[in-house]
Amino acid sequence: MKLLLHVCCAPDLTISYKKLKALGYEPIVYFYNPNIYPEEEYIKRFNEVKKLQMVWNFELIEGEYEPSIYFERIKGHEFNKYNRCLECIKLRLENSLIFANEYRFSQYTSSLLASPRKSHNDILNIVKKIELSNKNIRFQYINFRSNNGIKESSKMCKTYNIYRQDYCGCAFSLSESKKYEEESRRNNYEELKKVVGEDYANAFFNYYKTDLLRIPEDIPYEFLVKEGINSLKYLKPQIVLIRKEIASDFGILKSGRYKIGDWKTKIIVW
Numbered sequence: 526m527k528l529l530l531h532v533c534c535a536p537d538l539t540i541s542y543k544k545l546k547a548l549g550y551e552p553i554v555y556f557y558n559p560n561i562y563p564e565e566e567y568i569k570r571f572n573e574v575k576k577l578q579m580v581w582n583f584e585l586i587e588g589e590y591e592p593s594i595y596f597e598r599i600k601g602h603e604f605n606k607y608n609r610c611l612e613c614i615k616l617r618l619e620n621s622l623i624f625a626n627e628y629r630f631s632q633y634t635s636s637l638l639a640s641p642r643k644s645h646n647d648i649l650n651i652v653k654k655i656e657l658s659n660k661n662i663r664f665q666y667i668n669f670r671s672n673n674g675i676k677e678s679s680k681m682c683k684t685y686n687i688y689r690q691d692y693c694g695c696a697f698s699l700s701e702s703k704k705y706e707e708e709s710r711r712n713n714y715e716e717l718k719k720v721v722g723e724d725y726a727n728a729f730f731n732y733y734k735t736d737l738l739r740i741p742e743d744i745p746y747e748f749l750v751k752e753g754i755n756s757l758k759y760l761k762p763q764i765v766l767i768r769k770e771i772a773s774d775f776g777i778l779k780s781g782r783y784k785i786g787d788w789k790t791k792i793i794v795w
């Protein structure tokens with residue numbers, strides 16, 4: 526059965542599309558997101574959706590990219606995140622509903638239901654408010670996040686090499702995310718300084734969030750001795766490449782994913 530699937534981004538499309546297919550739907554994918562800023566980011570996110578289209582061969586429709594309509598809609602709520610997001614979601618769902626009505630779909634839904642950042646209650650309240658008077662179209666509520674949906678989505682993103690954005694989409698969320706990132710960086714530096722001292726912190730903090738951290742080439746053994754392998758949690762590396770004789774001193778005997786404090790990283794022992 527055909528259904529219009531409003532899609533906000535490729536990562537959320539993965540699990541939404543798969544679950545709809547498993548339920549026997551034929552989703553027609555509709556990309557309408559005038560909130561995305563800047564335009565290069567919009568193009569990038571749309572291209573990621575096209576990447577999945579190449580794999581799964583679904584019909585894809587691009588809505589108008591009309592940032593001025595988004596800014597008009599959220600006017601007065603720019604710095605009230607909750608209200609701003611309600612308006613932003615409403616705009617996208619309203620447009621999807623109008624499109625679905627125009628092209629005679631009987632059902633529509635949205636990948637916003639897959640997003641870990643969105644409340645299902647808020648989405649359902651908005652859906653009630655925007656119902657059309659003819660009531661010929663039904664919003665199909667499916668909890669795309671259930672049964673490890675977010676984990677599944679993350680796996681599919683790795684499989685298909687899908688870009689996972691680090692901010693929700695609008696200009697405000699971009700600056701909120703940068704501010705959060707700067708605060709987090711500063712806090713991690715301060716914490717590291719308390720543990721290993723200012724000299725070590727200054728010398729090695731340039732490896733903060735590095736893709737690959739080599740031990741002992743980048744970080745000397747003495748650095749780890751101070752507070753054990755746990756001090757790496759302040760540097761948040763993606764992958765740690767560590768000599769086996771050093772790793773064994775910290776109880777790491779084989780390669781794998783490890784939790785260091787609240788930070789998960791891949792450790793390769795060699």
Ligand code: SF4
Nearest residue numbers: 610613693694695698
């Ligand atoms: S944070 Fe996300 S949902 Fe909220 S206004 Fe920005 S793009 Fe829209």
